[in-house]
Amino acid sequence: MTTLLETSSGAGFAEPAPSPLLLLGQGRDLASERGVECAGALPAASDPDLVERAVAARAALGDRAFVLGHHYQRDEVIRFADVTGDSFKLAREAAARPEAEFVLFCGVHFMAESADILTSDAAQQVVLPDLAAGCSMADMAAIDQVDEAWDVLDDLGLAGRTVPVTYMNSSAAIKAFTGRHGGTVCTSSNAEVALRWAFERADAAGAAEGAGDGAGKILFLPDQHLGRNTAVLQLGIPLDACVVYDPRKPDGGLTEAELAAARVILWRGHCSVHGRFSARNVEAVRAAVPDVTVMVHPECKHEVVTAADQVGSTEFIIRALDAAEPGSSWAIGTELNLVRRLAAQHPELQVHYLDSTVCFCSTMNRIDLPHLVWAMEELVEGRTVNRIVVDADDAHWARVALDQMLALPGL
Numbered sequence: 001m002t003t004l005l006e007t008s009s010g011a012g013f014a015e016p017a018p019s020p021l022l023l024l025g026q027g028r029d030l031a032s033e034r035g036v037e038c039a040g041a042l043p044a045a046s047d048p049d050l051v052e053r054a055v056a057a058r059a060a061l062g063d064r065a066f067v068l069g070h071h072y073q074r075d076e077v078i079r080f081a082d083v084t085g086d087s088f089k090l091a092r093e094a095a096a097r098p099e100a101e102f103v104l105f106c107g108v109h110f111m112a113e114s115a116d117i118l119t120s121d122a123a124q125q126v127v128l129p130d131l132a133a134g135c136s137m138a139d140m141a142a143i144d145q146v147d148e149a150w151d152v153l154d155d156l157g158l159a160g161r162t163v164p165v166t167y168m169n170s171s172a173a174i175k176a177f178t179g180r181h182g183g184t185v186c187t188s189s190n191a192e193v194a195l196r197w198a199f200e201r202a203d204a205a206g207a208a209e210g211a212g213d214g215a216g217k218i219l220f221l222p223d224q225h226l227g228r229n230t231a232v233l234q235l236g237i238p239l240d241a242c243v244v245y246d247p248r249k250p251d252g253g254l255t256e257a258e259l260a261a262a263r264v265i266l267w268r269g270h271c272s273v274h275g276r277f278s279a280r281n282v283e284a285v286r287a288a289v290p291d292v293t294v295m296v297h298p299e300c301k302h303e304v305v306t307a308a309d310q311v312g313s314t315e316f317i318i319r320a321l322d323a324a325e326p327g328s329s330w331a332i333g334t335e336l337n338l339v340r341r342l343a344a345q346h347p348e349l350q351v352h353y354l355d356s357t358v359c360f361c362s363t364m365n366r367i368d369l370p371h372l373v374w375a376m377e378e379l380v381e382g383r384t385v386n387r388i389v390v391d392a393d394d395a396h397w398a399r400v401a402l403d404q405m406l407a408l409p410g411l
């Protein structure tokens with residue numbers, strides 16, 4: 001195995017060094033990896049018939065099931081996906097298959113919730129093969145914390161000119177909060193359009209309220225990095241007009257003057273995968289690989305995004321490599337399963353991983369082949385396991401926020 005900056009002979013993927021830490025989902029410590037009990041028999045990862053069982057269960061379900069695979073998912077699972085994509089594309093794909101009785105979502109919890117919101121209530125059941133597949137970023141914004149933050153803004157007379165915008169990577173309850181307060185959902189592809197829309201509304205509300213500067217505000221949830229990168233780099237908002245609201249501190253750790261002066265109030269959340277990349281990683285790869293193009297996801301820190309050559313969503317990264325000049329060198333800052341697959345699909349390119357250590361989405365990796373086989377075999381037997389159902393009121397308001405996103409130009 002080569003390290004990050006040593007390319008293997010000729011064109012090929014430069015694999016990061018293995019981490020000495022526990023790798024979740026790698027079968028090294030099954031006791032610690034099994035966070036959630038599975039009713040019935042979860043096949044052993046070592047079962048030699050696992051692939052055969054998956055093929056048989058998938059065939060038995062036929063058109064009754066539709067299997068979605070997120071880009072960051074393991075290869076062993078992706079091979080059974082009927083469609084692959086980012087969270088929003090997958091939710092829309094699920095909604096476009098009303099004939100499928102079961103939607104098996106090989107992703108994380110908030111994605112399955114979005115699929116449940118967008119699919120038909122009674123006729124379709126959304127299944128998450130392992131309920132422990134959460135998202136650390138989504139978990140950083142709990143609804144009671146967000147309600148409390150809104151109360152803080154309300155007490156200061158700022159809520160009326162604040163429009164909430166939540167990233168797709170948030171719980172259904174947070175999407176519903178956004179819908180209830182006249183905001184929208186955004187993805188990493190349309191965050192700029194969403195923020196421009198939200199500022200128009202917030203500024204109009206500010207002017208109507210007779211606020212001194214008439215300036216409205218955005219409360220951006222839950223990823224501070226996507227919010228900051230979009231506001232500063234795409235909308236030209238000054239960096240010091242973005243403040244970070246820490247839900248663990250009274251009033252978010254901000255003074256009344258700071259909140260009043262802010263244009264963007266960023267929730268203190270981040271992605272544990274993309275947050276690992278550093279500006280030093282960018283420097284190191286530039287020093288080691290001549291003419292390398294560094295491309296990162298906008299969930300990366302601001303200093304990483306500004307040091308990179310290109311920034312974009314997973315779909316953007318996939319398209320960029322599809323269109324790349326043969327022989328060109330790339331260093332990619334996003335989840336490792338995706339980068340590995342892209343490297344394998346593009347042997348004509350030099351594809352490097354930006355981090356010096358292994359960087360999987362450990363929660364996404366909880367969906368492994370044993371869990372997929374278990375969920376499918378249970379469905380074949382007539383038992384629905386791990387069904388994801390969003391409360392009807394939250395589903396309604398989350399749908400309002402999602403529909404607002406769909407009405408934004410360019411989607």
Ligand code: SF4
Pocket residue numbers: 072108134135136137138169271272273274335361362363364
């Ligand atoms: S990669 Fe980050 S944002 Fe995406 S599911 Fe994993 S923890 Fe959440």
